[in-house]
Amino acid sequence: MIYQMVLILSGILLHITGEAGTEKINIGVKSGSAGIIPCHYDKIHEENHKYWCKGSAWISCEILTYANKTGKYSLTDYPNQNIFTVQWENLQTSDSGYYWCAVEIGDYNVLDAGYYLYLTVQSVPDVSVVSSSVSGHEGGDISVQCLYSSGYKDKPKQWCRFKDKGCYTVGKTDTSQNSSVQIRENDGRRSFTVLMTGLRLNDSGWYFCTVGDLQVPVQLTITKPKREFITIPAATPSDSETDIEETNLSLTVNSEIHSKDEQNKSDVILVLVTTLTLLMLVIIVAIVWRLKKKPERGQIREKEHFNSTRNASSASVDDCSVIYSSVITFHKAPSSSLNSEAEVIYSAVKQISKASE
Incomplete structure (x- = not known):
């Protein structure tokens, strides 16, 4: 009984606190x-359970x-922003009513x-x-178009x-956050x-397009621009943040130029190596071809030499002189008894050229 009374009292107090x-x-x-x-909560409740509750x-x-549980509604927690979002796919007019963005603190007490x-x-x-979700780049601009019915024509319009x-x-124009806001x-x-x-x-972050007592949430996401769209304003002695950005951009550009130079050098070296390789291949092929042809030429020359020698031999034989030999026998008187029977034979050789015939 006491438990139920505490719950009732807690609910009434929370409802009154919410209204006030x-x-x-x-x-x-x-x-x-x-x-x-979106539903916002205090930073001290980052680790607590969040829930979505319906009822006045x-x-x-x-x-x-x-x-982190699914149903007709789904919740997503963003502790770094101290926000959780409630998302749905299909609501009907019968779903109109009071809802609570709530965080569990402890037990029923x-x-x-x-x-x-x-x-x-x-x-x-x-x-x-x-569009309920808009994105832009740092230093750029965005626009959001809010629509309203004829009954809200004279109601105050705000961007909150x-x-x-x-x-x-x-x-109104406001530059408190270094950005200008204009509503037209x-x-x-x-x-x-x-x-x-x-x-x-x-x-x-999250904004509301407000007309009278009605609000429509819009999520705005700002990101750093891509490198090619960076525009650096003129630096002043007090613009320390701008100086850092300019230095980072300069380092990036120098790095890219150095990379391109290295790439160009690599391309030149590759072309030279390829050219030298092809030249060496051509020289090697030429040498091999010459070595292959040399034996054939030697054989031809040897054959020519053999034929020349043969012809020369034939000519020598044909042109040589004819040698005639005549033999004359002389008889000598015997001088002693030992050589009484011997005869002396004399031979005369006469060479007669063939041409003389």
Whole structure:
């Protein structure tokens, strides 16, 4: 019994606290379409469970989903931003009502942290935006177009930052964050345009396009520009951050130039090596060819020499002289008895040339 009374008392206190401490948030939602809204919490609750609860009173609030659990709604926690988002795919007009962005603090004796808001689901919303997610580059600009029905024509129009509740009205320019915010009415088109220029990285976050008592969330994401789109303003002695960016850009450019020079040198060396290799191949082929032809020429010359020698031999034989020999026998008187029977034979040789014949 005491437990139930504590729960009832806790719910009443939280409901009263939510009404008194939080400005009423009335989110316009188009039926049948996907949607997403942010829920903010204190940094000390980063590790606590977050949940999405439906009901006008805390005691009768129905918990629809916790973080990291799926259902009709899905929650995603961003501890570094102290925000969790609630996303849905298909809401109907019957889903209009009070909802709670809540964080568990402890057991039933401790009040949970949270605040409530109202979802207005309409087939044709009184307030809407062309795009609920917009992105831009640091130093650039973005524009958001907010639409409203004829019944909200005379209602005040604002562009509000969700985190700090800072709002900008039509025609107002603000440079407190080094970015300019301008809101311009589009006469006759039931819309107004929000233009943000000179964007900074800390401009990222959630904003509300507000008309009267209706708000539509818009997520803005700012990123660093790509290298080729970097434009560095003129540096001054007090622009330390600009000096750092300029130095980094200079180092990057020098590195790219050095890389290109190295690449060009590598290409030249490759061409030279290829040319020398081809030249060596040509020389080797020429040498091999010459060596192959040399034996053939030697054989021809040897053959020619043999034929020449043979012809010369034939000519020598044909041109040689004919030798005639005549033999004359002389008889000598015997001088003694020992050689009485011997005869002496004398021979005369006469060479007669063939040509003389």
